Amino acid sequence: MPVAKVYVTLKDGILDPQGQIIGKALKTQGYDNVSRVRVGKFIELELTGETPEKLKKQVDKISHDLLSNPVIESYTFDIQEEA
């Protein structure tokens, strides 16, 4: 069954409080080489029965309308033929 993996991240320039906290926590634990942390969402959809092009269109629409908030977030996705 095809699986779509959607990655939703905050747009550039938008404050990412989660990323800030993780970055600080890593610093205090001595990970000095981590320079920037961004946190996003990761959504897996199991899909059936469409042509690859249709699937792509569908996942794009779902990602835009439902999975992300276009005002502050952007998304990417890929679709894999998986078990």
Place this chain on the structure above:
Amino acid sequence: MPVAKVYVTLKDGILDPQGQIIGKALKTQGYDNVSRVRVGKFIELELTGETPEKLKKQVDKISHDLLSNPVIESYTFDIQEEA
């Protein structure tokens, strides 16, 4: 600069209410072909100055200790050489 992308998801068998809600919303909107939705976290770390093996070890440790809770979550990651 290398970028590590860490994906944290709930373990199989653990109820994912967020995924369920999205699944339901998709159903009511007529997306009948989406059979299963899982929601996870997606964390990007910008890193510097280590050998690839060391980086891998480090990201693994960070993912295990901080970014995920092994009781309920599992994680995967990949490290890319990016700008």
Place this chain on the structure above:
Amino acid sequence: MAALYEELGLTTEEYTKIKKILGRVPTDVELSMYSVMWSEHCSYKSSRPVLKGFPTKGPRILQGPGENAGIIDIGDGMAIAMKIESHNHPSAIEPYQGAATGVGGILRDIFTMGARPIALLDPLYFGELKNDRVKHIFEGVVEGIAGYGNCTGVPTIAGSVNFEECYEGNPLVNVMAVGLMRQDKITKGIASGEGNVVIVFGNKTGRDGIGGVSVLASQEFTAKSAAKRPSVQVGDPFTEKLCIEASLELIDNKLVVGLQDFGGAGLTCATCETASRADMGMEIDVRLVEQREPNMEAFEIMVSESQERMLAICTPENQERVLAVCRRWGLDAGVIGHVTGDGLLRVKDNGVVVGEMPAHSLADEAILYNRPAKKPAYLAEVQSFDTKALKHPKDTGKTLMKLVTSPNLCSRHWVYEQYDHMVQTNTAVLPGSDAGVLRLKDSKKAIALTVDGNGRYCYLDPYVGAQIAVAEAARNVVASGAVPLAVTDCLNFGNPEKPENFWQFKEAVRGMGVACSAFGTPVTGGNVSFYNEWQKGAIYPTPVVGMLGLIDDVNKRMTAGFKKEGHVIALIGETLPELGGSEYLKVMHKIVAGRCPALDLDKERHMHEVVLEAIKLGLIVSAHDLSEGGLGMALAESCMLSGLGARVNPDSAERSHLEVNEWLFSESQSRMLVSLPEKSMFLFDRIIHNSRVQHTYIGRVGGDDLVIDDILNIPIGEMTSAWRGTLECLIG
């Protein structure tokens, strides 16, 4: 092509004035600073002349309008700080973050003054819950308030939720914050003392909310980079919580001479206002401000609205201690400049002066506008609607159930259970009654807080409608056993450049002022939100009143639910056939018209006095004000809040001249439903007879049903589950 100043929203008249003030052409940085400070939002250029009519003084008012928040003396050396703010437009674009950052902004106004925030209240207005967009906004706003308020550990103890088509494209998200302080800790946003140090602490500065002045950027950058400027800010309640603790610690240890939050217009506003209040100047270097993003322009740093930032002014001797406190709390902090004696705000960029303006000119010298006002034509038509001609539905029980399950009247627990309303362990009356009540630790006292405002009434008559907002707020406070002390107000209106809207605004302010004088509750500050419009036009004029009341003995606090079988139920006040603008008219007849209920301020005040007297003497055991849904709804609520039924006699003198729907659903003002043990009736009658208020015994508490003989009979259990289930069911 329009001139740059025009694109920045300045008029030619304003631009000329700027040139005159400076004696030269302004730099881009200066122009951007004037444009944000002289905007309606910051300068109140349309509203200020009108607001002058408010009563603002009183023996308990320690700080009236003009500072970050109003301050009210509650005795024992203690004081309450309070203020209300709107975040309507951001919430329309991004409900969660818009509402969340609204909470953040108003909390900062409170702790900036040295008060620990102890309560939040959230009057909310949405379109009708008929489409997904409205549901999304409603859910997002509630979650945003919860997300921010809960995290900062400030209980949201009261609010209101209203649904009306006019708010569909322009929801109203107002938030009131309340703080408690010792009077000797009052701190002001003032930059006094030449040579004193100016410090910024909190979050770093990014390109948030540069919106309006982004035209400046497009001159220098490509359109693409301008489009990247986020117009929506993301709230960071964790950092806010740290700012609260750090600020209060700075004040407790007397380390600062002034403290100011960053609100609209960001660093520009914080610097020029603090300098202007002290009659001083200030010199800062934007490169010393901690930046979240690379390559920020000077003007961007000056107008950025990044959240969770504070400005502190301290003596050079205290500088290191101030920085140490901030850093101990994990906050970014750094010196950005110092106070000067020349009255000029001097902005440098890496040592190079990029702007130099009199601080006063930015903060206080915007051109004020006396906007034209004109009575709207629709008023005559809607007011002429005659409710006497209505054909009333037969089944009154069904009608009451319809009202009980109307989105405007049903239980709000779906909302307030998402809010932590018990943190700080002071909440003595939980949400669900008339006003939220907080006990004050180490004292017998308590305070009561409420927010009220009925846009429908104000649409039908802005003058009376605004008075009713004040009266209802006072009534809610009184029903909780508190003496009304003071008001903060949020005035939500349409575009003030349209004379009809401005007329509504003026009438509402006039009405509020008169009512506040009548109740002895001065206005201690507030907020004006204009331009609330969408494709169907302006919202209903919606003045919202936040009121503070004081209870001398927390054990005398009163709640709305009945208490015990056998107690008698009395209706205080007089019911008139007033269905204009009522929820009954809207729900059962789909009509918004008529005259809003009349209000006699003296009568209202006398009613308050009687009720407070009865509470003080321990005569009554429940009190519930009558408002939307009238007597029928008040009876239902007093039953549902207690789980006790009631039996009511419809033939009491009270309703002799009224049709039954008029009797049950009229929204006549100045009424209260109370219950009392039989043994208290004698004294209760006495105090009422000595007043100019009337009362009627209409029934008794008891049984499992609400029974109005020969009219309706509804099991309380059934009614309660319908009432509690409505919102959840509508959201789906």
Place this chain on the structure above:
Amino acid sequence: MPARFGVVVFPGSNCEQDCHYAARLVGAQVAYVWHQDTDVAKYDAIILPGGFSYGDYLRTGAVAKFSPVMDAILDFVDKGGLVIGICNGFQILLEAGLLPGAMLRNRDLKFICRYTDLVVENNQTNFTNKALSGELIRLPIAHNEGNYYADEETLGEMAANGQVVLRYCDTNGIVTDAANPNGSLQNIAGIVNKQGNVFGLMPHPERAIETVLGSLDGQMIFKSMISAVSK
């Protein structure tokens, strides 16, 4: 000498003052412990209060567990000291591995603040010795992540050891699905460790310590602790 309680303050804690006030009210001597402190040996009991340590931005309690004070607390626990984690404090104890299991988001994905009815399943602990067996108590909850999870094996072990101390129930004391506010497995609201000196619970006992607040039942927990350390 009165029992000495330390209330830990993490950045983002917001119930530390409430816990301080409550513990004082029932007779303890109370002091705050800063998250960077490295020694808590002078206390008889430690309270990890509710709130949003580090904003709970990554996962509730996930960042707080790395605070210096947590090392001191591990030591304290090893030596048999009493530790109670309330709400966010419970979540920190789970993340730190001092208690078994983990917290998921509430079943309905909403923050819930309201009174709940609870049954005291084990009154033989250091934290409930002042309760009757099977006593019904009322305490408020206020959380977004109180949906307790542990695998079958852990649940079985906990049951065998009497580690489940509080469960959500209806007003008659019956543990039902309808009385479960957050989806917590087996309606679990509070658990102790095997050794019986670490207690985590989602409800807030410090919010139910005076009649003016609607319930006194929270006093029982603090009084039990005082009694346990005074032995």
